[in-house]
Amino acid sequence: MRIWSYIFKRLLSIIPVFLGVTILTFSIANVIPGDPVTLALGHRASDDQKNVFREKMGMDKPIIIRYGMYLKNLSRGDLGVSLRTKRPVLKDLLTYFPATLELTVSALAISLLFGIPLGIISAVKKDKPVDHATRVFALLGVSMPIFWLGFMLLILLYMAFPIFPGGGRLSLATTTPQTITGLYTIDSLLSGNWGALKDAIWHLILPAATLGFCYVAVISRMTRSSMLEVLRQDYIRTAKTKGLSESGIIRHHALRNSIIPVVTVSGALLGQLMSGSVLAETVFNWPGIGLYAVQSIIFLDFNAIIGFTIVVSFAYVMANFVVDILYVIIDPRIKLQ
Amino acid sequence: MKKDTTMSTLDVTDGFSELGERFKSILREIRYSLHMIRHSPLTLMGIGIFLGLLIMAIFAPHIAPYDPEEMNPPILLRPPSLEHFFGTDEGGRDIFSRVVYGSRISLKVGFIITFLSMTIGTIVGITAGYMGGVVDKVLMRITDVFFAFPYLVLAMAITAALGPGITNTMIALSIVWWPLYARITRAQALRVKELPFIEAVRSLGAGRLRIIFVHILPNCIDPILVQASIDVGAAIMWCAALSFIGLGAQPPSPEWGAMITSGSHYLRESWWYATFPGLMILVVVLGFNLLGDGLRDIFDPKLRR
Numbered sequence: 001m002r003i004w005s006y007i008f009k010r011l012l013s014i015i016p017v018f019l020g021v022t023i024l025t026f027s028i029a030n031v032i033p034g035d036p037v038t039l040a041l042g043h044r045a046s047d048d049q050k051n052v053f054r055e056k057m058g059m060d061k062p063i064i065i066r067y068g069m070y071l072k073n074l075s076r077g078d079l080g081v082s083l084r085t086k087r088p089v090l091k092d093l094l095t096y097f098p099a100t101l102e103l104t105v106s107a108l109a110i111s112l113l114f115g116i117p118l119g120i121i122s123a124v125k126k127d128k129p130v131d132h133a134t135r136v137f138a139l140l141g142v143s144m145p146i147f148w149l150g151f152m153l154l155i156l157l158y159m160a161f162p163i164f165p166g167g168g169r170l171s172l173a174t175t176t177p178q179t180i181t182g183l184y185t186i187d188s189l190l191s192g193n194w195g196a197l198k199d200a201i202w203h204l205i206l207p208a209a210t211l212g213f214c215y216v217a218v219i220s221r222m223t224r225s226s227m228l229e230v231l232r233q234d235y236i237r238t239a240k241t242k243g244l245s246e247s248g249i250i251r252h253h254a255l256r257n258s259i260i261p262v263v264t265v266s267g268a269l270l271g272q273l274m275s276g277s278v279l280a281e282t283v284f285n286w287p288g289i290g291l292y293a294v295q296s297i298i299f300l301d302f303n304a305i306i307g308f309t310i311v312v313s314f315a316y317v318m319a320n321f322v323v324d325i326l327y328v329i330i331d332p333r334i335k336l337q
Numbered sequence: 338m339k340k341d342t343t344m345s346t347l348d349v350t351d352g353f354s355e356l357g358e359r360f361k362s363i364l365r366e367i368r369y370s371l372h373m374i375r376h377s378p379l380t381l382m383g384i385g386i387f388l389g390l391l392i393m394a395i396f397a398p399h400i401a402p403y404d405p406e407e408m409n410p411p412i413l414l415r416p417p418s419l420e421h422f423f424g425t426d427e428g429g430r431d432i433f434s435r436v437v438y439g440s441r442i443s444l445k446v447g448f449i450i451t452f453l454s455m456t457i458g459t460i461v462g463i464t465a466g467y468m469g470g471v472v473d474k475v476l477m478r479i480t481d482v483f484f485a486f487p488y489l490v491l492a493m494a495i496t497a498a499l500g501p502g503i504t505n506t507m508i509a510l511s512i513v514w515w516p517l518y519a520r521i522t523r524a525q526a527l528r529v530k531e532l533p534f535i536e537a538v539r540s541l542g543a544g545r546l547r548i549i550f551v552h553i554l555p556n557c558i559d560p561i562l563v564q565a566s567i568d569v570g571a572a573i574m575w576c577a578a579l580s581f582i583g584l585g586a587q588p589p590s591p592e593w594g595a596m597i598t599s600g601s602h603y604l605r606e607s608w609w610y611a612t613f614p615g616l617m618i619l620v621v622v623l624g625f626n627l628l629g630d631g632l633r634d635i636f637d638p639k640l641r642r
Contacts, residue, residue, distance in 0.1 A: 016478065016481075017481055017482060017485050018485075020478065020479070020481065020482030020485070021482060021485050021486070023482070024482055024483075024486075024491075025494070028494050028495055028498045029498065139379075139623060139626055139627070140619075140623065142622075142626060143570065143574075143619055143622040143623035143626050144619060144622075145574050145577060145578065145594075145597075145615055145618045145619060145622070147578060147581050147594075147597065147615075148597055148611070148614075148615030148616075148618065148619070149615075151597065151600075151601055151604060151611050151612075151615070152612065152615070154604060155604055155608045155611075155612070159604065159605050159608075271486075271487040271488070272487065272488070274487045274490065275487040275488055275489035275490055276489075278489060278490065278493070278582065279489075279578055279581065279582070282581070282582055283601075293490075293493065294582045294583070297493070297497055297501075297582060297583055297584060298583055300497070302497065302498070305493065305494055305497045306494060308490070308494075309486065309490055309491065309493070309494040312486070312487060312490045313485050313486045313487075313490070313491075316485065316486065316487055317485050
């Protein structure tokens with residue numbers, strides 16, 4: 001039962017953060033720019049249009065009242081209208097969000113799938129060539145500009161050796177699977193459309209690998225150090241003296257305990273993955289909210305940019321919340337305050 | 338680094354020998370650092386890359402064989418050759434020369450962003466940590482808000498509001514970055530302010546500002562410097578990323594990220610165009626990461642003899 005009260009308390013602590021987020025985005029939209037009206041309406045707006053907008057948005061009112069109006073609009077899910085698509089920003093973002101979710105989750109899966117085993121191997125073979133190799137690999141990973149990595153993969157695996165498609169979520173010839181979740185891989189799986197499933201996965205591999213690459217590095221280093229920490233514990237020595245095999249010790253005793261810090265890091269990683277997805281989506285023409293934001297920048301479509309910022313921070317805070325809960329569930333030793 | 342500054346204020350009579358002691362301890366520090374650096378090839382590599390970048394930026398006009406801005410239509414999009422190490426771009430400009438000049442932009446950007454965010458963050462963090470109570474709570478809630486955004490996303494929004502350009506990108510990234518330093522410094526300040534020598538200085542009547550900046554700050558600076566040395570590289574990378582999506586440096590500028598954007602239109606016929614500027618980013622960021630790792634090893638008391 002205590003876990004529920006913990007979840008509730010943790011949820012309450014999110015409220016001030018969200019209030020802060022709205023204050024910050026409000027300031028970005030209304031305080032920083034020299035002329036927020038032009039930013040909101042675009043450079044081609046006439047003076048009449050601007051005056052009407054000023055009146056409508058209450059630009060002549062004190063800033064506190066304007067912030068109140070802003071909060072009211074936000075609570076109704078009103079993020080304004082996009083200058084570029086002429087549709088409500090929230091609607092646009094919801095349309096493109098599943099693509100981003102599919103990409104970031106796949107990238108996270110790749111980084112965990114490769115990062116954790118790599119980390120375990122380098123911990124077990126500490127200071128052996130494998131360990132040095134993963135260290136170099138990890139250093140390369142954190143230093144890699146992912147947008148550049150994406151282009152290099154395109155040159156190599158799409159242009160020089162046409163193994164993978166060059167961008168987008170599906171080939172033109174493939175019909176879009178029936179929308180259930182908006183994630184093409186899952187939708188095609190649910191509707192039994194195997195052709196679309198294969199095509200969707202094929203399109204997903206390069207962008208997800210590009211985005212996941214850096215985090216394979218981070219996760220493997222994290223797993224390595226926490227694994228080394230665990231292997232030093234007394235109970236591991238006990239298991240050894242009982243005559244358990246090394247692989248048995250690692251599988252049954254060390255692995256689960258050394259994963260715990262990795263879970264915490266995954267929460268922080270999600271934020272970086274979202275940052276990175278903006279870049280990966282631009283490189284691979286992946287129609288997610290990151291690409292939407294970048295295209296909005298070119299059009300100076302400010303409502304869309306701010307809407308994107310709010311939605312991403314919302315998703316990020318919620319993801320961290322989920323990670324915190326997971327953390328408590330995985331590690332029963334943690335004291336619930 | 339041990340910086341026991343209390344002694345200098347306490348000891349007046351024995352000033353000379355005390356000064357000699359401090360000089361000796363500084364020498365010992367330098368000798369220890371050199372020893373650590375000599376025995377770490379990766380740190381040496383990091384220092385080498387940093388010095389290389391510095392030389393490249395300072396002597397750009399002497400190193401670059403061509404004018405980075407000069408168009409030369411007859412030789413556009415030529416592959417790498419002995420005349421043009423990195424090939425030429427769509428205007429026939431020498432990519433190598435542009436990359437060399439680009440190091441000036443990157444170095445400047447990296448240092449300014451890191452310096453600004455480090456200064457703001459350190460002041461906020463040390464104030465929060467030392468004052469405690471309401472001040473601490475308010476300041477830390479403010480940093481929490483910044484941590485609720487992914488770096489790049491918030492920087493995108495701020496740059497878009499300020500208007501695209503390299504200066505605004507630097508401002509935006511500094512605004513996004515300082516909370517990290519605030520958190521690190523606060524944690525350090527909380528630790529240092531409980532040490533007995535702070536009690537001693539306070540009982541001698543030292544003022545609050547003096548305690549904070551003369552006694553606490555020098556004792557929290559090590560992890561801040563380690564972070565900063567890594568962040569110069571990270572700042573270069575994020576700035577290139579913002580240029581890549583069209584917010585930072587604008588195309589004619591030889592900024593590496595902007596060059597990758599231009600090069601991305603010619604991936605099929607001119608692989609070299611996007612490849613070399615990106616390779617430079619990778620090498621430089623790697624260099625600062627190695628440097629940061631090396632500094633961490635030097636400062637880490639657990640690794641001391």
